Amino acid sequence: MSGTLWAIIAAGGVGARMGSPVPKQFISVDGKPVLGLTLERLMSSPLVSGAVVVLPLEWFDRGEEVIRRYSKGKPVRTVQGGSTRQESVRAGLACLPEEVSWVLVHDASRPNVSPDLVREVAEEAFKAGAAISCVPIYDALKSSNKDRVVKLTPRREELVAVQTPQVFSRDLLIRAHLAALRDNYTGQDDSELVERLGHPVALVAGSRLNFKITTPEDLVMQEALERSGYFGRGEESRFRLLRRYGRPIRREGLVSQPVRTGIGFDVHRFASDRPCVLGGVTVPDHAGLEGHSDGDVLCHAVMDALLGAAGEKDIGHWFPPGDPRYERAFSLGLLSELWKVLSCRWQAINVDATVIAEVPRISPYCDPMRKNIAHALGLNQDSVSVKATTPESMGALGRKEGIACVAVASLARRD
Incomplete structure (x- = not known):
């Protein structure tokens, strides 16, 4: 990705279909407002650097109170919404910082967005300029006339139900909104405005759990989800919950089979003529490690663990040590390259x-190492652990001749 990604959270509506005096984004679900749940989960994505929240004028103070509590320390701006969702998103675009290059548009009333879905939609947008999440339609669809008599039955195989998040190049989305404003055109969503420019929009498999809270029945489902523990403790809790119902699935279109685990190990001698790089972090004031690449034993061990879990050949098969393309290569980049291949399955x-x-002392650098590895694999940082220990002065490592690393990785197969 080139440039920064910010979210525009459309929270400017009053939720007339909910039939509540309180807009649906401020209704409490299991002790938290819907907007708070959405903001908290969206800002958990390492790709999202900040957000603009579009709020109704009469609920501005309440909205800013929610933002202060659930923004996870990331910068959030607020702006008054317009009379339509399209006007509200346009107001959000005008409020973005200048350095932002990519825009993620998301409904405030879709609190079940995951960092994985954000990453997958964003990655497609980075390639195509525009991408949206969607799910298959399983019910039969009918088009009716004004007398509520069936007029047409479209083929559902050719249709999808569109969700948010939707990610666009900032320049592209601004051009799309300006064209719609010039033509006095109102679209059903932002991607339709982009389509009007003739620009292709990529489709990404979404999640049926990423539903939009619109009616009281939706609130009942959301309350049940919150109380189920589905969001409570990361990926492992979601696997446990869904296994209760007989299918080991995690997300529609990205269905997981039983978990597989691999182990990786690497060791390198010190070399005085190069920097010490571990987990993509340069450890200052210490000799680096021998190797055809940058000698990053942490990234190498993680790659071998991933390959082991996937049942693939070892790292030397993928990145041969004699290949000049990988001489002095940045191993964190190799990890990202490997994961792009493995993540297809x-x-x-x-x-x-x-x-x-x-030596050197590793613990001060463990958190940035975790962050780098998590970003390369599209994980939350709390799903990556990097620890350090000493060999208690025993053997070659105890004589300060080098560094070793052992890693364990768990994977689940996509359908």
């Missing part, structure tokens, strides 16, 4: 790694 669940060395 596998979903990462967690990674646990232990770096073994007398």
Whole structure:
């Protein structure tokens, strides 16, 4: 990705179909407002750098109170919404910081958005310029006339139900909104405005759990989800919940089979003529590690663990040590490259790694290492553990001749 991605959260409506005096985005579900749930989960994505929340004028103070509590420390701006959703998104676009290059538009009343879905839609948008999440339609559809008599039965195989998040190049989305404003055209969503420009919009498999809260029945379903523990403890809790109902699935279109686990190990001697790189982080004031690439034993061990879980050949098969393309290569980049291939068939669940060395002192750098690995694999940082230990002065590592790392990775197969 080139440039920063911010979200525009459309929270400017009054929720007339809910039939509540309180707009649906401020209704409490299991002790939290819907907007708070949405903001908290959306801002958990490492790709989202900040957000603009579009609010109704009469609920501005309440909206800012929710934002302060659930923004997860990321910058959030607020702006007054318009009379239509399209006007509200246009107001959000005008409020974005100048450095933002990519825009994620999301409904405030879709609180079940996941970092995985954000990543997948964003990655498609980075390639195509525009991408949206959607799900298949399983019910028969009918078109009716004004007398409520069936006029047409469209083929559902040719249709999808569109959701948010939707991700666009900022320049493209601004052009689409300006064209709609010029033509006095109101679309059903932002992607329709982009389509009017003749620009292709990529489709990404969404989640049926990522439903939009619109009616009181939706609130009942959301309350049940919150109380089920589905969102409580990350990927593992979601696997446990869905297994209760007989199918080991995690998300429609990205269906998981039983978890597979792999182990990776790597060790390198110190080399005084290069920097010490571990997990993509340069550890200052210490000799680096020998190797055809940058000698990053942490990334190498993680790659071998992923390959083991996937039942693939080892890292040397994928990145041969004699290949000049990988000489002095940045191993975190190789990890990202490998994962782009593996992620077509596998979903990462967690990674646990232990770096073994007398020197240098690793613990001050563990968190940025975790962040790098999590970003490369599309995981939340709390799904990656990087720890450090010493060999207690025993053997070659105890004599301060190098660094070793052992890693464990768990994967689930996509359907």
